[in-house]
Amino acid sequence: MIKLILLGVVAAALALAAYIRLAPSDPARWHEDPRLVTRPSTPNFHLIRMVGGDAMPRVFQLAPDALATRIDEVARADGATLLAGSVQAGHMTYLTRTQLMGYPDYTSILIEPAGEGAMLLAFARARFGHSDMGNNRARLERWIAALDDPALND
Template sequence: MGWKMGILWLLVVLVLLGMAYVRLAPSQVARWHVAPVGDANKDFKRGALRVVETGPDGLARFDAIARAAPRTQVLAGSVAEGMATYVTRTRMMGFPDYTTAAQDGDTLRIVARSRFGRSDLGVNRKRLEGWLNRLQAGG
């Protein structure tokens, strides 16, 4: 019975270490703060890309919405630079999701994607569409 408890404790420690890594691992700006590429909306397993006509102030309005979102902070960039990347962490486990928005004239390109896992179960697409609905509603 002792070796079974040892294995159980080992598994508990490994799970806790994994959870700590997810929460504490630094975000590599060079990897995540990259301009979205594409001219059409696209969904993929770990995120989504949206291309919307917003006028020249789209990024500024989007930035205000993203900054007001729960558990979201700016990773890099700014409205003045024309591109910003945000990190949103899941409520329970703290998984980081990255959203990058770039203004190109009147077009705003936004990509939202997860860092961990094979699928985000549509979470990034849903968040992105919620933010875009607020953007189109005026704030």
């Protein structure tokens, strides 16, 4: 009897892991504008925007289309997949997965003109769980750091 219960628990854990790994990602649900999102009630996100964000956006001395191209290159080099939006529109949402369990995270990027340059607004969040252990913030900081060429920033 104990073997059957243990087998059932293992089977349930495997089914949950498979669901998390294989659940489809609806672009309409996850492609959001960082300026307009409501802050989640859980701490599994990081938000960069002018008002109500966790961090203020930075201005880069690049045209908006050039900044969108650069952040797309950085995101893809980091293993992200474009889920929705386009570089041409300057509004992209990327799917990334945690290394061990493959939990999906979504990062929406919006590039806006700012004077002679452009600024990057972002909303990175986990799909499952209460806490992301700082992964979304770390990812955004890593991507922005990759843009940290003195010739690009003001």
